[in-house]
Amino acid sequence: MKANVIVFEAAVFILFLAFYYGARRTLGKRRNWMFLLGATLFSLAIETVAVLAGVMNFFWYAQNDYYTHYPLGGHIIWLGLVPLVSLLLWYMVTATSYLAANALVKKRGVWVRSAVTAAIALVFYLVIEPIAVTNHWWTWNLKSFYLIDVPLIAWLGTFIAVFLFSAAYRLTIVEKADIKRFTAIENNTVKRWPIKSKKLTKNLTWVQLEGVFLFRLSACFVLFCAAMAPLIAFLWAIANRGQIPPGW
Amino acid sequence: MANKRIELEQYKSYMDLIEEEPNRKTVRKGLTVVIVTALLLVVFLFVMVVFSNNLAKNPRNVLEKPPAKTPSIPQQTGGQELPAGTQLPQGTQLPEGTQLPAGTQIPGGTPIPSSPGQGGLPMAPDKDAGVGVWDSGGPPLALKEGALYALQTQPVAQTPPPVTVPTLGQITLPVQSGTETPAGTQTEKPETKGPGQETKGAGNLSKLATGAGGRGFIIYVFVLSIVLAVIIYMALWRARKEVIAR
Numbered sequence: 001m002k003a004n005v006i007v008f009e010a011a012v013f014i015l016f017l018a019f020y021y022g023a024r025r026t027l028g029k030r031r032n033w034m035f036l037l038g039a040t041l042f043s044l045a046i047e048t049v050a051v052l053a054g055v056m057n058f059f060w061y062a063q064n065d066y067y068t069h070y071p072l073g074g075h076i077i078w079l080g081l082v083p084l085v086s087l088l089l090w091y092m093v094t095a096t097s098y099l100a101a102n103a104l105v106k107k108r109g110v111w112v113r114s115a116v117t118a119a120i121a122l123v124f125y126l127v128i129e130p131i132a133v134t135n136h137w138w139t140w141n142l143k144s145f146y147l148i149d150v151p152l153i154a155w156l157g158t159f160i161a162v163f164l165f166s167a168a169y170r171l172t173i174v175e176k177a178d179i180k181r182f183t184a185i186e187n188n189t190v191k192r193w194p195i196k197s198k199k200l201t202k203n204l205t206w207v208q209l210e211g212v213f214l215f216r217l218s219a220c221f222v223l224f225c226a227a228m229a230p231l232i233a234f235l236w237a238i239a240n241r242g243q244i245p246p247g248w
Numbered sequence: 249m250a251n252k253r254i255e256l257e258q259y260k261s262y263m264d265l266i267e268e269e270p271n272r273k274t275v276r277k278g279l280t281v282v283i284v285t286a287l288l289l290v291v292f293l294f295v296m297v298v299f300s301n302n303l304a305k306n307p308r309n310v311l312e313k314p315p316a317k318t319p320s321i322p323q324q325t326g327g328q329e330l331p332a333g334t335q336l337p338q339g340t341q342l343p344e345g346t347q348l349p350a351g352t353q354i355p356g357g358t359p360i361p362s363s364p365g366q367g368g369l370p371m372a373p374d375k376d377a378g379v380g381v382w383d384s385g386g387p388p389l390a391l392k393e394g395a396l397y398a399l400q401t402q403p404v405a406q407t408p409p410p411v412t413v414p415t416l417g418q419i420t421l422p423v424q425s426g427t428e429t430p431a432g433t434q435t436e437k438p439e440t441k442g443p444g445q446e447t448k449g450a451g452n453l454s455k456l457a458t459g460a461g462g463r464g465f466i467i468y469v470f471v472l473s474i475v476l477a478v479i480i481y482m483a484l485w486r487a488r489k490e491v492i493a494r
Contacts, residue, residue: 011292019285025278028270063313096286099279100483106490120479127472130453130465131296134304146451148468149310240448244311 005061005074005137009085016088023095034173034210035098038217039091042165044079045221046157051081055153055232057246058083060136086138089128094162097121098169110170118163125158143243144235151241153232160227164220172213176202182219190215276487283484290473290480297469304457304465311446 024032050056058081061074075083097120105116129150132138144151171177178186178201191198195208204212270278303309447453457465 008296012289015285015289015292018288019282022278022281022283022285025270025274026282027278092286092289096282096480099282100480103279103483103487103490104479106486120476123472123476123479127290127293127469127476130304130456131293131300131469133310134300134453135296139310146447148456149447149451149453240451241446242444 004135008135008137009074009076009083012085012089012092016092019092019095023099026099027095030206031173032095034213035095035169036091038169038213039094039165040087041214042161042217042221043087043090044082046161046224047082047086048080049225051246054243054246055142055151056138056140057081058086058138059246060139093121093124093128094165097124097162098166101166110167110175113170114163114167117166118159121162122155122159125155129154139244141244141246142232142236143239144232144241145238146241152235153228156231157224157228161224164224165217168213168216168220172201172209172216176204176209178202179216182216185219186212186215279484279487283480286480287477290476294469294473297466301457301463301465304453305462307446307452307454310453 020032020036023035026032027035047056051058058075075085077084079087094117097117100120101113101116105113108116130148133140133149140146140149140151140154142151142153144153146152147155171179187198190212195204195211197204197208201209201212306312453465455464456468460467
């Protein structure tokens with residue numbers, strides 16, 4: 001038995017089914033669905049940009065002779081440039097961290113909860129990343145500063161992404177809160193169209209709430225990119241590994 | 249109470265309370281399933297580390313390209329020269345273009361075809377012939393005892409001229425030297441400036457993997473797995489404790 005991509009993929013898909021069943025009972029049917037949809041779209045956006053920018057890729061098993069051994073590039077289902085398994089793994093890690101943080105720091109505010117969620121997810125990825133790069137589940141190409149062959153931005157990025165996602169989910173889906181700084185922006189954009197309602201967030205219907213959540217996630221994505229850009233530039237300057245062209 | 253009822257009625261119109269606000273027992277069971285699944289994920293990752301520990305020890309592994317497509321053997325061996333003094337094992341078939349240098353010993357049963365332009369017929373010595381006959385072009389001769397003794401005086405191919413042989417399909421020669429590198433496997437030129445493509449210093453995973461008697465990577469993941477398991481179990485324990493307290 002090898003730790004190749006097919007073993008990884010099969011295990012994650014099986015675990016996902018059990019996980020989804022449990023998370024649905026814990027979070028509620030539609031809340032869990034929104035968590036899955038949001039996590040999938042958010043991580044898909046981040047990882048697609050990363051692949052397009054040459055930061056990482058998932059194509060190791062699709063090259064040379066391996067393509068005949070691992071049809072479909074090793075991964076079974078792709079959403080564009082990113083395999084579905086990577087997105088489901090992100091959902092599982094984030095949801096586990098979110099539920100654990102909610103149980104551990106129940107009386108704290110949304111920002112502390114989000115920070116704890118991100119910290120737990122970071123510990124998960126401290127385990128996952130070295131195994132992934134060893135077995136070529138994905139490959140990092142960026143010129144950057146690396147720790148155990150994983151770029152530091154991968155871990156910083158995980159922390160920031162989970163923090164933003166968790167905060168957006170908590171504020172929108174669970175607490176149904178309005179964010180003062182974004183109220184004017186939301187009123188002029190998402191609440192004008194397609195929601196067409198300028199009610200407070202807590203008075204919106206569930207479908208409208210989903211729209212607000214997705215809008216806030218897109219705002220989080222912009223924030224994430226803005227936070228990562230200077231970090232990437234700084235780590236580029238102190239790199240201990242050079243750029244590897246994505247296609248070698 | 250009336251206000252509460254109105255509030256609940258309003259809330260009900262937005263979402264199904266039974267589905268979205270499950271009771272504590274259901275939540276606790278769901279949380280248990282989630283946490284057990286997460287623990288299984290951690291165990292799976294630990295097993296993956298055990299399997300990939302040897303890979304992690306190789307410093308070039310992370311940057312290694314996937315293996316190139318295995319070229320077909322006749323294309324690879326065509327036109328190559330065997331090193332001097334090579335001993336061919338019994339039953340070896342030589343492909344087209346193979347040149348036999350001086351000192352090559354060819355055992356009986358080795359089919360040695362002619363050069364491509366000379367018809368390509370097999371040249372195995374005829375067992376029925378009374379003399380050792382080697383031909384370079386004509387049809388195989390079946391010499392009976394007593395026939396054409398003059399041929400016996402001709403030198404038998406001890407130092408044959410370079411023989412180019414036609415393709416015969418299989419070859420069992422170990423080909424080490426002179427093998428052409430398949431296209432696409434040229435190593436990248438190292439950068440003259442900058443950090444280069446190999447991870448420097450503590451960033452190298454192989455240093456971790458080879459540390460602690462070759463178990464550094466396993467220990468690293470084991471410690472983190474324990475930390476994760478404790479965090480996750482504490483969450484479950486707190487959730488249960490809260491339910492009991494209520």
